[in-house]
Amino acid sequence: MNRRLLSAPFLPIVFFYMWVAFVGSASGQETRGQIAGRVVGTNDAPVVGATVTARPESSDPDTFQAPAAQAVTDGTGAFVLPDLRPRLYRLEVRAKGYAQSEKPIRARIGESPVIALTRGGVITGKVTDRENRPIIEALVRVMRVADAAGKPVPDPFPAFYPTVTTDDRGEYRKWGLTPGRYLVWVEGTDSDYRALDPLEGDIPTYYPSVTRGGAKEVTVTEGGETTGIDIRHRGQRGFAVSGRLAGVPGDSYVTLELLDAETHVPMVTANKNPYKGLEFTAIGVPPGSYDLTAVAYLPKGTRLFSDPIRVVVKGRDVDSLTVTLAPAASVAGTVTLAPPEKTLFEACGGEPATSVEEAAVELALKKESLLTTFQGPTTVPMETGAFQTRGLVAGEYALAIAPPAGWYVASATEPGTPKPKSLGSLLLKKGTSRENIAVTLEFGAATLKGTVSNLPKAVEDVEKLRVHLVPLDEAQVENTARYYETTVAPDGGFELKNLAPGRYAVVIQKKDVPAGENPAFPVALDPAKRKLLRDAAKSAKTLELTPCKTFEGVTVEVKP
């Protein structure tokens, strides 16, 4: 199972963001601008009265950023977030009756995002004990396991499973849920010091009255109410898994997870109280085999991780474990905006007034990790261009840069990288840091829009297709920043933005992603696969991209 691999906001090298326009004005002066967009519901219908809030995307995950602007949508669903300085913003949308957006919505001034919302659904029911008496203040959790079409979705970090507590009648009502299929369960808590939980230490009971293996999925429809999801608590006492942490300050906040050893589904989570030294205890653990992992959250985005420990719970508590945490890896460097060529200003609609804070840096992990936080947050360079992403687990990463509108990645290098070759994948070992990555962005990016013909009939086969742009300029064939990759829409359309001008071949390939690997990890970072792409490029359609222009109408055919 691709646990969490898909859940985080992966940033495929270029196609995640919507680039619409840049702000044209005098260079060197800060230009304030606006984000004007629309919020729509089903069938593009306007969502009226939605609140849209823009917060600066933070380079420091521990700092809660105050809103920079807020607006309410009008009768056409339109909103305007005015007077914003150039940088990357995260948009939050709240609308009565609608579910929260599943993916983070990011935008820059000058962009016109269209934000699609789905009407939320409701799950209601009652929680009772074995004698059919209501259980008051029981913690009910729901987890979406499949979307409305039945396609599995990855599980998020357990702390973010939606929760609700039962009232004095044992009844609960969870609303604002994204349509799809859900697991619903009751579990004990150790978190409320004011009122003790009688279910504390019990094995979680899933709807209707079973353990995880027999859980029945609950369907939530758009705007619908699914009633009668009653849970009879089994009241089975679980076991305790306890021990001591090493390699971490005693006052750290640490979360521990017991993952099913086979499926890697998180079964039990424990939080170590920062004021209680280094001891930890996870309770309510069902019999089984687990991988125990731990993550420590230190200030300024610093993280410590443990290696997984195999724990077998069979008929008794497990104690005296030692879980050793070690520093996470980190990546740092600088993003630079190269001075724009004046000769481009006419073709590009004027001189850009771009801030480097409009760029975003993400690190996409290739293979899934058992650890709760397996990739860094989105990092926004400071005004100096410096960026640092901490808290990375060991593994192979792709450096994914999202340039501002009109710009493209010219190179991404480290000292010693021969030019014009750019970085391949980054192999990060435990606790290591790569601190001198230099990313250069150049002005004059092109856009490509096209269509894929002879599409396979099965939707899952279309989802495996990737359109690649392969550089034909001999000097650029080893520059990984010149290789582009995108998915194909169900109707065959595709679009690539922030492209370096030049000659390219358009190659279409099927991408078979092994289980446990990130489907967004770029193919071209693998030298062998890059060579295969170049071989395929010899017989592929070619095109010339010119600065600031959109190349439209290209069609590529899927060979049988």
Add this chain to the structure above:
Amino acid sequence: MLKFFLLLIFAGTVFTGADAQSGPKPAASPPTASITGRVTHDGRPVGGIQFMIGPARTVSKPDGTFRVTGLPPGNHSLRLFRTGNYIEGDRESSILGRTFTLEAGENRDGVEIRLIPGGVITGHVRDRENRPLTGVRIELFEPSQFPNSPPPLDVGTQVTAKPFAVTTDDRGEYRAFAIPPGRYLVKAGRPKQPSVFHPAAATGNDATVVEVRSGEVAENIDIVLDATPPTLFTVSGRLVDAVTGAPIADETVSLIPRDPRPEISGGRTKTDREGRFQFGNLPSATFIATVQTAGSNGGIVSYRLFSDPVSVNVKGRDITDVVIKAKRGVTVFGKVEVVGATAADNPANWLVFGKPVNQKDGIFSVRGSISPDGIFRIEGLKPVPFLPWFAVQGSATDLGVNIEVLSIFRNGVDVTETGVELGTDPIQDLRVRVRVNRGVLKGELRFENGDIPPPGRVYLIDQNSETVITSAGTDERGRFLMKAIPAGTYRVRAGLGEFPRSNGLAPTKPAVVTIPPTGDPVTVTLTIPKPDAEGNPQ
């Protein structure tokens, strides 16, 4: 991040399996105690009620009886599991709660636990067009003791209901339960908007009081809330160095509402290269702008960078000229020496703090770090006189350990009384001598005629400064127990009720006790005149 923070706040001690009827495993020494009794409601037995006494979890049998064994000697409080009820004296429903002070080997019987079923308030919140409003926060208050007073005196004490945060659902419906019987004002509020009391009153003075009876439901307690989006404003300004006037980039500034109200929130943001900052979406209110940075020790208070608070009055207009002048904190290094240390007194398990000597300079301690050899470092202290203090990780009362600072020397000069003067430069030469105290005081509170008084509070008072060192509640037998007392001679006084120092009841005559640093308990009996039937001293 918010969730992370909430988890951090509420992460509690995990109870890991004391047997329901037998309590925790008996310690080898000294002998354990037991409690036997029954749970009642209006004099009738109630079964199936789960609660804890100290570390032991138990449940009442169908005839209401219970028995808890294996309790270590000491103070044990009563805590009720989630049921929608209250227990008289449950720690949740009173500040002190009900405490049992047990002797080694004692078998306490005849304890009665009286159950009070909570009430329910339910209703809808709608806008003026009768549309349901979602996510509206509901709060309960006792009616004001001062009628027709302006806010905040228009309401009395806020009362905690369940669930922890009562809000309206997608139908605009709310349901607050486990409410102690009484009379309440019900307030509805949304961020950045004025609150409204049931049924549609702007202040508590005009609100309708809701009567809640034990075990009953008060229905249709509806509220009409103006849902018109309020006009919002921005606050912007600069962060500069208080000495040089230079802008300070990439630091976090905070905007905090001066009057803490749930509908008003400020925020935090980082300064740009020119030290500029901006907050948007603020309602008309008065805020405090400040800079305060976390030090190397993270979310704990630190004054690596700090400022005097700047008052910002947002009253119907944007504010653009706020200047926050930042000062820089100082780092201190030192070494702690333990007098008469034992193997158990390892500084590796200690915490070190620095606190301003004068309250006007701040009331918060800054936390530092300490190594096993006693070398400590405190980063981010305000440049004002301060005193270091030490604690053992965990609750001092539970551990029974207190670390007393005996002397502080800087450059060979005794600064124990005056505190350590700080300038702008780091300090590297502090020498602190400490003693580890395990002092114990126990005893009884009695009426002068020998009767057992209702629960009260015993205070340990410093002979010289007249300050209260610590206090402890008395249990239903008048017993009390204090641990972790610094060695010394003290006066001990006691009074009845939860706040005997302020409730006007006659205190006991003071007794004088001398506490050794060892754990050898000192015993004292205090007597108090028995009040007459109307509560007046006789």
